[in-house]
Amino acid sequence: MQTTKDNINSLELTARHLLQELKSIFSDSGALLILIGAMIIYPVIYSIGYSNEVLTDLPVGVVDLDQSSLSRKYISMLDGTSEVAVTIEPASLSEAEQLFMDNKITGVILIPQNFEKDILKEQPTHVAVYADGSYFLKYKTQYTAASYVNAYFSGGISIKRYMAEGQSFRQAEISNSPIDAQTHILYNPSSSYGSFIMPGLIILILQQTLLIGIGIMGGSFSESKNTPFVLTPDKQKREVLPLIFGKAGAYLLISMMNIGLAIVLVHHWFSFPDKAEMTDVLLLLFPFLIAVIFLGIGLSTLFKHRESSIVFMMFLSPIALFVSGVSWPVSAMPQWLVELSKIFPATTAIPAYLRLRIMGTGLSGIKSEILFLYAQAALYGALTIVYFFFRIRKSAAAQ
Template sequence: MLNYLLQGLRMTGQFFIAELRAVIKDAGVFLLFVIAIVAYSIIYSTAYSNEVLREMPVAVIDQDMTVLSRQYSRMVDATEQLDVVKKVMSMHEAEQSFYAGEVKGVVLIPADFEKDIYRGVQTSVSIYGDASYFLVYKQTLSGAAFATSTFSAGVEVNKLLAGGARMEQAMAQRDPLSTKTYKLYNPSSGYGSFLMPGLILIILQQTLLIGIGMMGGTRKERFRNQYQLPKGLQKGQIAPIIFGKTGAYMLIYLIDSIFALILVHYWFGFPDKAKMLDVFILLIPFLLAVSFMGLAISVLFKRREHSLMFLLFLSPAVLFLSGLSWPATEIPAFLYNLAHVFPSTLMIPAYLRVRTMGVGLHDVSFELIFMMGQVVVYFVLAYFAFRYSLSRIKRS
């Protein structure tokens, strides 16, 4: 029994070293396993480094041309969301600037703006924004709404002061109920801080799956009917080859994870409230499940490029069904349950709660146990996939 165990360990070590060498020699796989992780993590994080859209260019149509209308225009320009780059006289001019891409929105101040305010008659300001680009539209609308509410508050307070009220009384009457807003876990409300931590996990998963598939397809191309297995392999030796290959992938991707999940987080200032030990306890079953899944499906690819085509085709679906870009509760139950085939589907919410909210592992115990179950299931699938390949070898 001991000799059998030692022989298995020796074989595991041999396959571990052989797989590392194969990865290093294969330029395409090395590009995916190392260079792609570095490039994607830095490029995407840099693209979203501004976090929020600021100073969106807008045009103002001032049909009143009074002191109050100019004051309102200045208040719009003073918001962090908007920048008044043009003051035009007609909607036609504003439309031309909008369609030319010079402005992202239009603010229309109507005639009799000041007169209606002094008469105590409600007036309105029209905001036109590009709703086809939701982030731009949201910033245009929120900036104009903030300027409008601030301007309205000033008008009401001035009326109360003119009526003899003290400043404290005027403020209390204007806002009898105040609201305090606390931005938890993403203080800047940044898009990069929201998107990138989960997106990096999908990048890790998809590059690993594609790379393992490419390795399997390459071996089939070079050694027909070998199915990634060496000649003379026995059934009892399947586990060591799976463990050896997986060990090589784990070593590479743990190093990748240190770069992508620690250094990139630090460089770009993404929210981080986690203990690193908790992060890696989550990461290990995730990477194991992805590695075993990759080995299980790698026997299906007859050519190197097949894995690239198939898994790249799946990548958008993995992202959209992960609950990262759209709330999981709003995804049809059938599709979201189907997405649990991929380890990233439960890893992403668990990782985000641990990393950005600072919860303990006991709070993500369901996700952790589920991923451990995936490790077992995908190992069994990989074992029987390799066993089937072995039977094909013997028959041929």
């Protein structure tokens, strides 16, 4: 009978600490902005920014030193691509360079003298593409446009030559391209940047906002001297677990609300690829959130000021972004860095989430990642509990 009563008391204490934590969060404008506001603002603003999905009609200048019918045809084909728009035809390369430096064009294409004459003589000719390599997306887009035009332009010339030799149009096509390569782009058919970057980025934003928000609350408790480590001896053993689980429950409730917005609504609004059942997505995200929350609670006890948590977590954010594999493939990283990066739950959750939701692998394809996240949540939870007991006893001994 006593055990039942203790269990009821534990549940009541957990609920009380949960409500107390929620009350503290909703009365703290800074924590509220990070935990809820940021999860509304960041995914929506980023998704709007990437809503065009691909770069189109980048303004370029074409320096036509040949001024022939074939060079004009080449320019027309280039302007007809969706990637670039020929907005100006400078008279010289130096003039084009100045336009580029003034940011009026994003690249320059140079058609050399004797362009038509060399083609008619069946001699090789070269078209130079000057693109900004410091901006990889613009560089890639302009280079792709020029490559497409070169391929079609050269193909048209070769087919005409073969037909002039007496071949039919079909025979000329085969002679020009004996191997027909068919490219099938999987999971992101439009090759769009938004659909590539946003699903994984949302998971990373969820992790970082949780860590920063929990850190702010921990710093606030330390500043107010109302830390959870100052407990009377009769409450030390009885309230530690309800205190930790109550805090975790509060952040889990807020996270579930954020998931409803970022994972469900934003994903639907911007038509990101989706091949997973929502129940499978939640089964993956549950251990991820628990691991992040326990990690955050443990780290929050280290901050004596709320500003310290912001600075520390902001310092970690670029690192977390890099090691997550969103900006650079994990396979290209040193192995020691890959293993170290698993400290962050998002490092494991992001590739699993992408395989589940974008590739449609199903839960069986991410079983190892789910088990790892549960193990990580258990480890961080255990370390947090042990640390709380240690700090409480240390505080009691100092009194």
